[in-house]
Amino acid sequence: MSEAVKYEQEGGVVTLTLNEPETRNALSPAIIDALVAYVAKINADLSVGCVILTGAGEGFSSGGNVKRMQDRNAAPAQKAPVDIRAYYTTGIQRIPLALHTLDAPIIAAVNGAAIGAGCDLASMCDIRIAARSAKFGESFARMGLVSGDGGAWFLPKAVGLSKAYEMTFTGDFVSGEEAARIGLVSKVVDDENLLEEAHAMAQRIAAHPVHSIRMSKRLIRDSHHVSLPVALDMAAASQALVQTTHDHKEAVQAFAEKRKPKFEGR
Template identity: 55%
Template sequence: MTGFLKIERDGHVVTLTLNRPEKRNAISTAEECAEVADTCRALNRDDHVRVVIVTGEGSSFCAGGDLKGMRDRTGITGGHSGAEIRESYRRGIQMIPLALYEMDIPTIAAVNGPAIGAGLDLACMCDIRIASEAARFAESFVKVGIVPGDGGAYLLPKVVGMPKALEMSLTGDPLNPAEALACGLVNKVVPPGELMQAAHAMAERIAVNPPQAVRLTKRLLRESQHMRLSTLLEMSAAYQALAHGTRDHREAVDSMLEKRVPHFEGR
């Protein structure tokens, strides 16, 4: 572990904080990428975790990649040949979307400040985005003469639609929180001092539900984005059979009929 992440647990909610404020939480090394990916995989195996919040320490969410490392061909963009740079991406930054975006646990990005380049894409890897009024967003790879190398070309169009994704990617122009809200990039904008409270409130609204049903629902919605309806219906029937067989399903029905607060155990 590099100490890039600060991990905090509050009941069933885990907060991951990018903890390099002196570098505006830029992702600089393959080791940092591996720490994020390994942490996400470990949390995904933890049945006690029901929601994960991702945020940044200090005034930035994530400034993307390390420009000095990019200039010097070190870190996550290391290598002097095309083959070496390709492997740097595959074994570095691309580990994060494969782990974070593919988590079954719902994820919330609490965007406390600028989310630039890979930082914006990191936010898009999460299911829900809540922004501080101090946040800024830019798909700015073109400004430094490169392309989105971390999955942004897949992620951003799914969040804002292809026309807006093209505008953001081809101009590299930043969006303020109001513009991000208007195009659906974020779900909600709050004052800076209320950001984590709002993120935790959203997390608790999710965490009170049966955790297995929540995970299955997220996976179903993810898979629906690239399936035919008939295939999705088959998958839905299979997932429904799994959900109907859980104790939490019976507890949910019984608690409604008995007009009491349910107690879910994730079984």
């Protein structure tokens, strides 16, 4: 697998580190390919209880590569609109589609700047923790662009419609503290404690039965798009599945015996 994204597993926690600090982890084709491949790998691996996504170097992700934009704009022949559309659908848009289907919970540990598509990438994660130095910006308007990677779908779910409009229309940068105030992140921690805090939370999540956690994530994700009766039916079907697992029976037995349960992912 490409070193564009580092994959490390400790117990039930996988850490994915965007690893192109020379571009401030701009979302290159190599990063896109690696993220999509790792999502498929994690979905097939029930030993993974939680995922952390972070960036190498001083920033989380700068989103688009401005140097590549300059090269593209300097080219004598511009691409046709249909080709630009295909560039997005076969490129960066594979990230939101992949992360939206990731079964395991994912925490964004946002170090430094998360700008443009980098801000959108953070909003695609289930939980976000920010370093005090973190900075968020839905900055596409500054470049005469729109969010081409699904930010218009993910960001309002994180901060609400009014704040998503404000961030998009103004292009203003948001500090880690402000991000916590508006609900974009769950908490802000000192820079040196960011990964420690993210790992502690991930370990608490991964300590629970994997089927219960993954089905709970799916219920929360999918219930927003269906009617209440359909959501209740989905919940009943999921409950019917988890109640037959070994880990559920072990949890009940351990509770009765006043001991710590030993979950096996089955």
